[in-house]
Amino acid sequence: MSEHRHGHSCEGEHQHDESPEMGVQYSLYMKIDKENMECLNEAAENSGKDVFKPWEERLNFEKFVESDCDEELLFNIPFTGNIKLKGIIVVGANNDSHPAKMKLFKNRPKMTFDEAAVKADQEFEMQRDTTGRLEYSTKVVTFSSVHHLSIYFPKNFSDGEESTQIYYIGLKGEFSEAHRHGVTICNYEAWASPSDHKVDQGDTVSRMIQ
Template structure:
């Protein structure tokens, strides 16, 4: 049994939503791939050069199998992902095929730019046993304390379910973003469940703060110290 994630599909009121509403919310939440520095993103051992960048896309395109990355020499893949600012990682979704090419483990490394496969032999900051997820329904939740102030994230996929090559269609990330733009301080908060977000912009003549929340959930306002729990997306 894979560790650290739940297959609970509870039908409590806090989770009720139509498929359209849910897709809309997740699309907004997972739009943060735009904060990745795509020009400097690397994928090691990709069969087709540049294909690794294409799996970071809009949530609503996660089931579009036209774009994917497949490993070359063996089943390993290693992504070096720089961000345009500091982020706090809240969750990851990984979509693969419903076969043995789907990765069965991901290992996360914080703030270690330009990692190689030799570097990836070191102890990871966190790792997850993966379940085949062809529809992007499972979110893996990194430790909040560990994955705060992240400017670079490396994702190492060491193996799959038994195929010679690993194939990935989509990688999505939930994160909180904090970055400086000229003399303004911009902060965006996007949290899973309830689509809760905050954006603040600091000016010379004052501070403007906007708070956005859709379908608030009581659990969203609990202590963020609840780490390492994966949620199955309803």
Template sequence: MSGHRHGRHGCDGDHNHDETPEMGLQYSLYSKIDLGNLECLNEKCEGSGKDVFKAWEDRFDFEKYVESDADEELLFNIPFTGNVKLKGVVVVGREMDSHPSKMKLYKNRPHMTFDDVGAPGDQEFDLHPDNTGTLEYSTKVVKFSSVHHLTLYFPTNFGSETTKVYYIGLRGEFYEAHRHGVTICTYEARPNISDHKTNAFDSVSHEVQ
């Protein structure tokens, strides 16, 4: 999938976007990530994978980044605190050689490892070097309309022995998980049954009298 264009619109759903005040709101899904259970495989410094999921206005904070360890591969297992409709992904690097060159997305496959990434991704992209955060890779929204777990796999870069990522932006919509349904059923079961029984006995006794 070579021959990508750097113009207004490119291949595979990637396009440049203009900077607007609303960008911070659009890329706010980082706040809906369950960071305590986020996994980054092959990170050189433990826990550094979490640092790349941050506010849009902090995307140029190059003090914090994740670097791969044994080779150029990086794999992120990203659980959300609810359901997400994922619309786009931004990947910011700094040095061209260490910038990831490919990205594979997997939907709702928790705890993936490097043994699992041979399977085709739900969507795959050829990446361009981007140190400004202006290039977005648009997802197939129908396919990524109900995501509670997202895996991002970066298999290669542009020539370096290790891969560095400084920012990953996720654009989309968030929906609270519907966990209250069971609670409602539990509450309704006991008092309603007892209420009905009491009313039935009362009505019978009144009729007998």
């Protein structure tokens, strides 16, 4: 039985029930723009991308990300559209390399470690999870329109003595295509401007200023 007790939850953590629907709920990894995603302080290049994988592979520990010079890891995750983030699952090892704290930031592309030191949109004190049964529930109102998500793990359970290792990060929520009609509107207005009669109005304003 998991060591997590529901009564301890103050930041939205809870255990979920196993069901075939979990694979569908945690499918946002397919909407990540992996070409432009980055993980800062990863020991092996591009290893941070490997932890965003299908729910069914969450317990495949052959691929993982490990921090390099200290215990910090920072993921900058762009999406191919907008997401409504509802929950996160983080699988680590049953030792002190497991991350102990998680901070979430929305719509702040290319964050650095210095920038991640500010107050997060939401943060969690974490518990060790080796099976993917502990879900951290996000504030849906806050994370209802996210095109970029930064996940910062500032420490693990070793007090800086070990690197941080993560095997799986699952993102639960809804996806919607990005709206691009704004460009069309701008083009329309640009073409329409010469044909309207705002030139006279502009002259009038100039004379009033003088």
